[in-house]
Amino acid sequence: MKIIHAIIGMVIIVVGLTFLSTTIEEASVRNVMLKIYGSILVFMGTFYLKKIAKFGKQIV
Structure with a gap:
């Protein structure tokens, strides 16, 4: 599940960056x-990766 959540978060960030560059x-x-939507999506994607996918600090 962690890999699926990571992929979803990265896709959200890529879509946000596409809006920012358009x-x-x-x-x-x-x-x-478009710049506002892109900024919001990038923020949501990083939040998703950090909180939901737990992609922040990882202890090995």
Whole structure:
């Protein structure tokens, strides 16, 4: 299960980074909204990896 949760968290982060890197010509409001959505998704992905997948500090 830990691997599945890690993959889900990484996919969320990749989608967020895609939103952050996307720009649309002639639509400044839409660009700002994409940046906000991307930031939120990256934050949610890192939170998911840290809390749910327990991918933070690991003791071996």
